[in-house]
Amino acid sequence: MDLDLSPEDIAFREAVRALIAATFPEGSPYDPKGDGDVRWHAALASRGWVAPKWPVQFGGPGWSPAQHFVWERETTRLGVPSHIGGMGMGMLAPILFAYGSEAQQRRFLPDILANTVRWCQGYSEPGAGSDLASLRTRAVLQGDHYVVDGEKVWTSGAHTADWMFCLTRTSDEPKRQDGITFLLVNMRAPGVQVSPIVSIDGRHMFNRVTFDGVRVPAENRIGREGEGWTVAKGLLTHERTGQAFVSLSLDLLRRIRLAAGEIPGSSGGLLIEDPGFAARLGLAEVELRALEITELRTLAEVEAGGAPGAQSSMLKLKGTDIVQRMTELFVECAGPYAAPWFPDVLGQPQTIGPDWARPEVIRYLEGRAASIAGGSDEVQRNIIAKHVLRL
């Protein structure tokens, strides 16, 4: 495996850096709450880079795995999103490529590419998370419409979404997976209700979504009736791919070093000199470097025509563990400055302490969910046990 970037990849890296610098010159960093996404989308569109992972025939740039690697590292390092378009771009589009009809592709893909519609994922239900096949949201075909009744939970971004890609039960087969159908539901349809669930970081990202007699045109079904499980499984592979968080952890490592080099430790010197802290940071770094090599090896295999398979579970499992440990170390750096960012403790966030402390506390809290979202750690271990260890 050749780990060095080729001259072409280095030229590509320079082009990525130039685009970011031209779009967000020094002093105007990417701001998701301002016009950051609009500017970034326009810049990406000007280069044909809006949908890095899409096949060329649907508007993707046709990058090699090495170019994807460079792209992810550089965008993370320079603080811009590696892709925009959310779940529509990263999760639904690959499903439309594989299972959507031409009419469905023509109808839904352009809006995803233009970043004008938001999608959410309606899989989990109360009692159907890891054991997704036990889902009960019912869809009954009446003429040319399905009538949908039931409830979804933990639906990220449902409150801002225009559409949901949704798993429904259309029949009660002996094998539960065979009675599931994949539907695209308009979130503005009568009978759809979204209620907020506020998470530990005080923010509203999750929702509970209920369906009460919601009418969904049969033409919004992806694949055949009862084929939803096959469609869903394909989608989950895309969800887990790229969840090693290596770029994020590398960036966290760099910034922890900077912060711990400014903060006093318990033994009189700086925190970075504290043997206990330094040992834990060093161990996390060694594991991160090993994960980075594993990710590179996986990329090389994919480049040679292989499929990642259970390796994506390994990358997610270890990547989640490391990113959580990095965020813990960062909160340790913040020490007492972490407290003001727990709204329940001190009310509104206070403006004391170093600037870097604030986002890191939120990231630490968010990071707890990474070992649940997209399949919990235990579920990933089950996959590895079955497909790698053949247990």
Ligand SMILES: Cc1cc2nc3c(=O)[nH]c(=O)nc-3n(C[C@H](O)[C@H](O)[C@H](O)COP(=O)(O)OP(=O)(O)OC[C@H]3O[C@@H](n4cnc5c(N)ncnc54)[C@H](O)[C@@H]3O)c2cc1C
């Ligand atoms: C940040 C975040 C975002 C999410 N966004 C969405 C979304 O947009 N759309 C959506 O549909 N869902 C979403 N989810 C839900 C997510 O998919 C589920 O939380 C996840 O599948 C786990 O299901 P559960 O919460 O019902 O837990 P359960 O499945 O009830 O699991 C509870 C515990 O039991 C363990 N466990 C369960 N089964 C096994 C087993 N067979 N072997 C060993 N241990 C087991 C689990 O690991 C876990 O520790 C999100 C979750 C998070 C945290």
